[in-house]
Amino acid sequence: MAHPTMEDVARAAGVSRALVSLVMNDSTNVSEERRRRVLEAAAQLGYRRNAVARQLASRRTRTIGVLLNDLHNPFFAEVYDGLQAAAHALGLRPLLTTASRRSEGDIDAIEVMLEHRVDGMVLVSPRLPPAKIVAASDIVPVVVIGSVVKSRQVDSVTNDEHEGTRLVVRHLVDLGHQSITHIHGGAGAGALARWRGYEAAMRGNHLVPDVIPGDFTESAGAEAARLLLKRKNRPTAIFGANDMVAVGALDVLESAGLRVPDDVSLVGYDNNFLARMHHISLTSVDQSIDQMGRAAIELLEERIITRRQTSELRLVTPTLVARRSTGPASVLS
Amino acid sequence: MAHPTMEDVARAAGVSRALVSLVMNDSTNVSEERRRRVLEAAAQLGYRRNAVARQLASRRTRTIGVLLNDLHNPFFAEVYDGLQAAAHALGLRPLLTTASRRSEGDIDAIEVMLEHRVDGMVLVSPRLPPAKIVAASDIVPVVVIGSVVKSRQVDSVTNDEHEGTRLVVRHLVDLGHQSITHIHGGAGAGALARWRGYEAAMRGNHLVPDVIPGDFTESAGAEAARLLLKRKNRPTAIFGANDMVAVGALDVLESAGLRVPDDVSLVGYDNNFLARMHHISLTSVDQSIDQMGRAAIELLEERIITRRQTSELRLVTPTLVARRSTGPASVLS
DNA sequence: CGGCGTGTCTAGAGCGCTCCAAGCCCCAGT
């Protein structure tokens, strides 16, 4: 038999289908004797629960839709790890959907999740109009990681970007840097907050902000570095919107014969495993990413259970990890 | 209404539920007039198909279970990309499951997929006893990526490791290297084949193989490099079982003051984005990973449709990408 | 004028499970 059903197990064990269901769900109100008989019959037949039927009948899928938009970015893999672990502990299963580059992809992905009747969704750095997110949250609890959506229906988990950028600027200033250029993260989630944080921190130190547009990719970082190289007055330090950007910049800077950190200091953000590699050894901001995943699941579960109607924002406090890509400001660059 | 059903749409449009189903599935046998009415009613009510119910009723899930065991390894992300794209084109959806470190995790993961009644499964570098894989293939078509399972029920997609390792050794020999050490990949998929290929290629060049145990991680590479540093006779070239291993080794070698490739040449395998980074610039073997994902889905779809009973092996031909981590052999090391 | 496609549409029987409501049995309480 391709897939024996509860009916088959019930027949083999000489009990009713309902009893088999009780056994499969570890109900306490089943006599030891029957439980044994049912389990034996099930093992014998090679019975395996049908998750699809269970979901339909119980009107719950115990599934959390997770939207990631780029698996290649180690950031997402780490978030997923945290999510996965936390979800598993609660008996929930993540349903991963990855969007294609286009922003439309994200919308499709949300639609797919809703068709699968997920019990909740976690959107990681979504590139979506907030209205779409709020619309989704009418249907099912939604938690956003990496950016903040202003709606009482949507919870958010973010890194405390203000604090993170403050740490970066402080670190550089302490090393004697005065001209610090920020490579912006474009539409990437958190990019705006990092930019603002950077500006605030610079002004707080009576320094003039200098920003180059970009996005969260290595190539954007490389591009930005090329721009900087053309300038007559180069900054003594560069702060990339994330590690990918910083690494991209690093590449170009070194190719051009500049030494890091002797000629220019470089800071990233995320402290992903690239930054940690000895070869790159990038000073970066650690966001405790898996904590973010964990927090997201907690918020979700809470909403699923309590139907809370006010939004909550969890700020995860970052720390600066100083490595070999930063050093004292060079006298002239 | 939380989730309107076809019944609701049918009532609103004044037609039968069956007709709504036909419209939703783009049947051609529906008059324009009715189709319009149904679609309008659906839009009006905010109807959204229930994937769970569809799956149950149609006895197909159009879902492919994908088992990855480590999202952090960029290799898996790339495989997933290929899979995802190919699956999407065929109207299939990948259902990602990631196993925990323990090999048990992989078994659980297969069980979960089967409970979800996936139409097929793709196991990427599974760390599972072949018997388990064959058992799963009794139930649903299975394709394995990265290793070969000997069973007429299981198809495999692998990189042509023999060719890949041959290319590596050839490249190094051409550069004048005679002592080339291989850091083994342990239980990692393909590791064995790479080791064998390496041995064969070395002997083919009348050289003596030298192998250090390890696994597919950065830390294993670092460990192996530390071992090598302690030796009196160091090799002039090191060939890591994959890029992670090579990068781990690179780290340690450079920390120890050795220059790559001046003092020692280094080769990886996978050509993942680490290898491509300017900073690392690792000579590596490109496996056209996304092609592997694509091939896996093709094989799966074919089996699902034709119920083919013989196994097929797709070999993806690798190419060597020479970068700055390899150079002429140093006179003495 | 009856028969027969043809193109549309519908009724109804599942898919495999969950979740009541209700039944049965047995023992304690009066």
Add this chain to the structure above:
DNA sequence: ACTGGGGCTTGGAGCGCTCTAGACACGCCG
């Protein structure tokens, strides 16, 4: 002896859809 609970078990009504048969109208053919 009768009643009243538990504890255990069962029947049956869904969950929201698909899919097979067949109904129905319409026009065409011989």
